[in-house]
Amino acid sequence: MPTLKIDGQEVTVEKGRTVIQACEQLGIDVPRYCYHPGLRIVGSCRMCLVEIEKMPKLQVACNTQVTDNMVVFTQSDKVKEARRSVLEFLLLNHPLDCPVCDRAGECELQNYYLKFAQHDSRMRENKIKKRKAFPIGPHVMLDQERCVLCSRCIRFCDEVSKTGELGIFNKGTWSEVNIYPGKELNNNYSGNVVDICPVGALLDRDFRYQMSVWYLKEQLSVCPGCSNGCNIRIHYNLDRTYKTEGKRIQRLKPRFNDHVNKWWMCDVGRYDYRWLNENRLTEPLIKDAEGLKPAEWEPVLTSVADALKRTLALDGSAAAVIASPQMTNEELYLLRRIFFEYLSISTLNFVTIPVDPAASEDGFLLKKDRNPNTKGAQLILSETKNQLVESILQLAGDGRLKFLYILHTDVASFFEEEAVRDALSKVETVIYHGTNLNNTIPSATHILPAATYAEKEGTFTNYQGRVQRIFPAVAPLGHSRTTLEILRDLGRKLGTDVKSAQASEVFLELSSKIKSFSGMTYGTIGLSGRLVNEVPEGAVAAD
Amino acid sequence: MSDTETKTEQTDLIVEEPSGSMMLNMGPSHPAMHGIVRIILQLEGEVVKAADMEIGYLHRAFEKHAESVTYTQVMPWTDRLNYVSPLINNFGYAMCVEKIFGIKVTERCEYVRVIMGEISRIVDHLTCIGASAMELNAFTVFLYMMKAREWLYELIEDVTGARVTISYARIGGVRADLTPNFKERCLHQLKRIRETLKECDALLTKNRIFMDRMQGIGIISKEDAISYAFTGPMLRACGIPYDVRRAYPYHVYDQLDFEIPVGENGDCYDRYLVRMEEMQQSMRIIEQALEKIPGGPVNVDFEGNLIIEPPVVVDEAKMGKIAEIADRPVDVSPNLEGQEGDSYYKVNPDLKQVIIPPKQKSYTSIEGLMNHFKLIMYGHGIRPPKGEAYVCVEGGNGELGFYIVSDGTDRGYRIRVRPPCYNFVAAFPKMILGLSIADIIPAFGSVNMIGGELDH
Numbered sequence: 001m002p003t004l005k006i007d008g009q010e011v012t013v014e015k016g017r018t019v020i021q022a023c024e025q026l027g028i029d030v031p032r033y034c035y036h037p038g039l040r041i042v043g044s045c046r047m048c049l050v051e052i053e054k055m056p057k058l059q060v061a062c063n064t065q066v067t068d069n070m071v072v073f074t075q076s077d078k079v080k081e082a083r084r085s086v087l088e089f090l091l092l093n094h095p096l097d098c099p100v101c102d103r104a105g106e107c108e109l110q111n112y113y114l115k116f117a118q119h120d121s122r123m124r125e126n127k128i129k130k131r132k133a134f135p136i137g138p139h140v141m142l143d144q145e146r147c148v149l150c151s152r153c154i155r156f157c158d159e160v161s162k163t164g165e166l167g168i169f170n171k172g173t174w175s176e177v178n179i180y181p182g183k184e185l186n187n188n189y190s191g192n193v194v195d196i197c198p199v200g201a202l203l204d205r206d207f208r209y210q211m212s213v214w215y216l217k218e219q220l221s222v223c224p225g226c227s228n229g230c231n232i233r234i235h236y237n238l239d240r241t242y243k244t245e246g247k248r249i250q251r252l253k254p255r256f257n258d259h260v261n262k263w264w265m266c267d268v269g270r271y272d273y274r275w276l277n278e279n280r281l282t283e284p285l286i287k288d289a290e291g292l293k294p295a296e297w298e299p300v301l302t303s304v305a306d307a308l309k310r311t312l313a314l315d316g317s318a319a320a321v322i323a324s325p326q327m328t329n330e331e332l333y334l335l336r337r338i339f340f341e342y343l344s345i346s347t348l349n350f351v352t353i354p355v356d357p358a359a360s361e362d363g364f365l366l367k368k369d370r371n372p373n374t375k376g377a378q379l380i381l382s383e384t385k386n387q388l389v390e391s392i393l394q395l396a397g398d399g400r401l402k403f404l405y406i407l408h409t410d411v412a413s414f415f416e417e418e419a420v421r422d423a424l425s426k427v428e429t430v431i432y433h434g435t436n437l438n439n440t441i442p443s444a445t446h447i448l449p450a451a452t453y454a455e456k457e458g459t460f461t462n463y464q465g466r467v468q469r470i471f472p473a474v475a476p477l478g479h480s481r482t483t484l485e486i487l488r489d490l491g492r493k494l495g496t497d498v499k500s501a502q503a504s505e506v507f508l509e510l511s512s513k514i515k516s517f518s519g520m521t522y523g524t525i526g527l528s529g530r531l532v533n534e535v536p537e538g539a540v541a542a543d
Numbered sequence: 544m545s546d547t548e549t550k551t552e553q554t555d556l557i558v559e560e561p562s563g564s565m566m567l568n569m570g571p572s573h574p575a576m577h578g579i580v581r582i583i584l585q586l587e588g589e590v591v592k593a594a595d596m597e598i599g600y601l602h603r604a605f606e607k608h609a610e611s612v613t614y615t616q617v618m619p620w621t622d623r624l625n626y627v628s629p630l631i632n633n634f635g636y637a638m639c640v641e642k643i644f645g646i647k648v649t650e651r652c653e654y655v656r657v658i659m660g661e662i663s664r665i666v667d668h669l670t671c672i673g674a675s676a677m678e679l680n681a682f683t684v685f686l687y688m689m690k691a692r693e694w695l696y697e698l699i700e701d702v703t704g705a706r707v708t709i710s711y712a713r714i715g716g717v718r719a720d721l722t723p724n725f726k727e728r729c730l731h732q733l734k735r736i737r738e739t740l741k742e743c744d745a746l747l748t749k750n751r752i753f754m755d756r757m758q759g760i761g762i763i764s765k766e767d768a769i770s771y772a773f774t775g776p777m778l779r780a781c782g783i784p785y786d787v788r789r790a791y792p793y794h795v796y797d798q799l800d801f802e803i804p805v806g807e808n809g810d811c812y813d814r815y816l817v818r819m820e821e822m823q824q825s826m827r828i829i830e831q832a833l834e835k836i837p838g839g840p841v842n843v844d845f846e847g848n849l850i851i852e853p854p855v856v857v858d859e860a861k862m863g864k865i866a867e868i869a870d871r872p873v874d875v876s877p878n879l880e881g882q883e884g885d886s887y888y889k890v891n892p893d894l895k896q897v898i899i900p901p902k903q904k905s906y907t908s909i910e911g912l913m914n915h916f917k918l919i920m921y922g923h924g925i926r927p928p929k930g931e932a933y934v935c936v937e938g939g940n941g942e943l944g945f946y947i948v949s950d951g952t953d954r955g956y957r958i959r960v961r962p963p964c965y966n967f968v969a970a971f972p973k974m975i976l977g978l979s980i981a982d983i984i985p986a987f988g989s990v991n992m993i994g995g996e997l998d999h
Contacts, residue, residue: 214920
């Protein structure tokens, strides 16, 4: 373990680490463009130059291994001058694009200019023109003039997505990043090149010209797109409604988690956020002779509770619940408590969304199971007498069900639509509890609008058994409520003693009851998640 | 009070015994309660036996608001503290942030601030005396003084672009340089103001009625004034020559020759005299400053080049053709007067972490453009180092102080303002004790309470 001195502070780092990593350990900000911890080191941008004693020239911090008794200076005059010069070179041909550039506000050129350079322009020649703003794939735009040739995107395509679509062409000042002829940047991880681009050269076509980034607010979350549970940041805006026209969630960005997704996320998850803004159920509906009518929460919930009580009084087996692995652990637990433990409804099951087996898994992040909480549902609902959803629908079709409570599952789309509709039409009370309009809705008699994962607190258990927290970014849309609140109110009407709809309190109860979760609290889960106690066979446990 | 209550129990009508005391509300909505303030008076006949002040009617949570926005965005709100002399508030706030940064503004900027600040002080005193005189029925004086104030407002408007809500100061400088013919115009207006003041002096100073209404009214002793932390003309009227410009000289006040007028009795009449003389001294300061004001450094030499039209500049720069425009004088836009490099650098230092670059730079170079963006973008902004600073300036009413604690982010952790008239209002009940109701009016006029800064 070599010990070295950086700016007068001593630090001991692991053998084989580089100077830039040692600086990070001390919290010293060394500017960098080409260095990215997830990619191979090239040392091409020269921005991270530092002065090392007994070395005649400045060294790149990203590609210099630490040795014992090394003495490093990151703030000496020589270093400052070098950084200024590097940035001056990088800006020579940089276009005057800040006002029209989507990166303004999170651009490392802007940040480093004010922090490290602050020089005046000495350029007295016309700027070199390159190709501007052309699409290189379904999700990415390239602007060659803005590029600083750090080659992060090229290394990403070579090493992480292993598709190799990008390269640097031409020489000297005419060098430019471009796509190989006849190729298209359309792999499932193309969005990541936008994240790692330190300047405005690669931009997200989906987010382009939607909103200046400094208006965005951030909340941490977990992607619900598949059972991998990539850590994400939700970027949203609520105060510029005249621009956004109801689009509250603006974009999703990956968040570093060493155990799950490192720095990356897939395009399937990244661009699957529109349903948070569009086609939402915003008020409770109840069916009368003329169809579905808006109603207040109170009468709708009372009606649901009355229908269930009526059904159970006649025949205990005439009621069924279809849960979903889209729900959080807390919601599944509350469901189990009310319907299984208190009302003893045995026909309680969840359905996993079947996906096209051809285009499902890619061996990296995206998993075949497109539900965030299948493992959690298995653990929490393991003791219920599982009946297949098909058999529940069979019961309905046979006219043996009078009450069916469907949560977050568009059964009509997963199975044969006509058959499902026929089956549901034979059930007296069909409650659909969910977030968006779908094919099951016309068959339902009661609609309970619920909050999406961006609007509630809770935990998902990913395929490894890692329990990870989500946080509410925005308030539930319209009159919709979080599932926990709906279940609490419904449970009270049915006579249970559900005390709280607070996710943290429900989770405490859950961890005391369900063995796999015992000992966990929101505090111990933290931001990077925690594995459940017994990892069932077949799951891959990361360290 | 108790005997009044027993009376009312006996009869429905509130009948006051001639010798009994009476409670009277003066304000909050009353023509003589400058701004909005409420004086609760306990009277015996017409004599004030006790009084209490109720403030807060113009409370806009300046301090808390200021802590919720960036350092630059606070500037317009300082306009609205003492809205009669907003320039001084501006400069005081800017100086405080500059102190945390450790910034020294250019010498020319210091002179500009002194000149504009003194103009503001004259405006403040003109308003105070004029309004007081009007309340004593000397309407002519009021109109004369408002006319004179108008001349000064025109000067202010020329330089800052607005009359009252000027937001002229910038952290590290001012918005723009003085206008080219400012000196001539200013000297001309000062000459006219001297004449006006002479007329007003003739109308008021030896006027028997005015003297009777003002002399011996609203007296506060030296000791009380100090214990109430009085500053400004109110303190100097008691005979204590404390003036921030002399005690803690800022900008270039130590290089300028001026006197600090003091009174003797601490009554309304002395305050009037002090203010009248201060205006004369302010004019002296302005004249000296206009003589001494230096040219200041100009970074780029523009000689022998044609000025380029604004639309052309923007188009050429967008296309990357900076070779033609890099060193040439650029006409930015008629709406951004004073933002051209040569005049901008006269009054603003070249400090990129604080001062936005002149418009021609942000239009013609990526460095300037990024600099501009970094200082303007929400959540980026200027970021003083961690620390705290107190800065006081001599406002129209006295020591105007700003205290800022910075935690290194783009907005203040704590911003506190010390408004001078807060202390006067606290002592006001003492000043009117034993006076008649009619005397409250000149006494309150001489306090020159400004609701905007009082209710900070």
